[in-house]
Amino acid sequence: MRTSSLATAFVAATLLGSAVTTASAQTGSSVSGDLRDRRYCEVLLGYVYAAQINAPVFNTIGFNYCPQDKWSSLDSNALKTENAADVIFLNGPRHWVMDAIDGLDVSGSGETKNFGGIEMTKVATTQVPLVALKGGLTPTPYTTMQVSRTTIWIYDAHKAVFELTDPSGNVYVMQSYSQQVDPNLKMSDLPSLGSHLKLPAGWSYKTEILQQKLELNSNGLATITHDDLQDTYQKR
Numbered sequence: 001m002r003t004s005s006l007a008t009a010f011v012a013a014t015l016l017g018s019a020v021t022t023a024s025a026q027t028g029s030s031v032s033g034d035l036r037d038r039r040y041c042e043v044l045l046g047y048v049y050a051a052q053i054n055a056p057v058f059n060t061i062g063f064n065y066c067p068q069d070k071w072s073s074l075d076s077n078a079l080k081t082e083n084a085a086d087v088i089f090l091n092g093p094r095h096w097v098m099d100a101i102d103g104l105d106v107s108g109s110g111e112t113k114n115f116g117g118i119e120m121t122k123v124a125t126t127q128v129p130l131v132a133l134k135g136g137l138t139p140t141p142y143t144t145m146q147v148s149r150t151t152i153w154i155y156d157a158h159k160a161v162f163e164l165t166d167p168s169g170n171v172y173v174m175q176s177y178s179q180q181v182d183p184n185l186k187m188s189d190l191p192s193l194g195s196h197l198k199l200p201a202g203w204s205y206k207t208e209i210l211q212q213k214l215e216l217n218s219n220g221l222a223t224i225t226h227d228d229l230q231d232t233y234q235k236r
Helices: 003-016 068-073 076-082 187-196
Strands: 022-025 039-049 052-059 087-096 100-103 112-115 118-129 145-149 151-155 160-165 171-178 204-209 214-217 220-226 232-235
Touching: 039 118, 052 112, 068 087, 076 087, 151 171, 160 187, 171 187, 171 214, 171 220, 187 204
Parallel strands: none
Antiparallel strands: 022 118, 039 052, 039 087, 052 118, 087 171, 100 151, 112 118, 145 220, 151 214, 160 171, 160 204, 171 232, 220 232
16 A cells, blocks of 8 residues: 555544544543643654554643644654654644543653654554555545543533534534634634534534533543534534
């Protein structure tokens, strides 16, 4: 398989958090609050081993807000060489939409790396079987997938949450919004985002003001979806 097609498929599988992707939790317990609208980025280092890609995931959470000048200057090819990786995926910039996170997958393993002056901590390892990459994968908005992880997304009372509802009535709460498709997207745009999305028949978007704290517990397996701007939602 050529590196370019492998990279395309790996990006799609990782971005979507598809059923063929699993994340191994690291040691730790929780991340403090005040996360809402906090900018972050991730670097995934992909290594081909035993018919799969193993990818340690490094996140800026707890270190910095992913400075744009340094993020824009990152060179995937240089990072691949520096880290002896087979493929690099730059995921970001993104912004958290919840207020706090509790769980093993976000508190870090203690391992840190510096990518072009951006300090990051390892938060998980993702595995993607190579068999799933044949022919490449295309990100498909409004398609649900399951991701193996142990996290609790915490949304404070009296705060807004942004939700997709599918034709069966299942509700998905936005966990992060992306600036990868629309670099100008910001938190204040989210209440009216529905008018800018290409919602399939039977899907809807709404804003809800919480009357009490909402905790979305993945219980080891989260069901997620994405809209056509690559914003990410977890099933409620």
